[in-house]
Amino acid sequence: MxxxxxxxxxxxxxxxxxxxxxxxxxxxxxxxxxxxxxxxVIQLGLAAYAVQQAGTGARAAARTATLDEADRKTTPEAAGKAAMSGWIAADAGVQASEGGGEAVATATVKIPSVIPGVEFGPATRSATMALPAEPGGSTAP
Incomplete structure (x- = not known):
């Protein structure tokens, strides 16, 4: 003015x-x-991605654990880590077990942080898949 x-x-x-x-x-x-x-927003996206990767690794490990040992080309733990992104799989832990007619796999992934010095803990996901019935045998209940 x-x-x-x-x-x-x-x-x-x-x-x-x-x-x-x-x-x-x-x-x-x-x-x-x-x-x-x-x-x-970026941190929320990274956390969601880490949880998704843990679920992917658990499903891959459980799927591999359902295969006969003769058909397996890798261990369930290695298959779970291979299904994840490389930078997430570096700090991930995958465990698989069989019993009761099913295979259960659990993957634990560290949630990355965009803020230095702030830790958000791990994301853990599990997957359960039924083992195939043995030929000539009865199926598990």
């Missing part, structure tokens, strides 16, 4: 500078809130 000031017969235009830079200051005040929200 321009105002006109009359000084001893001469007119001179003067600009108002009251709110100059106000938008920049408001943005700088709001920027930390935006960054925290962005980091929270």
């Amino acid at each position: 321009t105002t006109t000031v009359r000084i001893r017969g001469r007119r001179r235009a003067r600009r108002r500078r009251d709110d100059r830079g106000q938008v920049s200051v408001e943005f700088l005040g709001f920027l930390p809130i935006l960054l925290v929200i962005a980091l929270a």
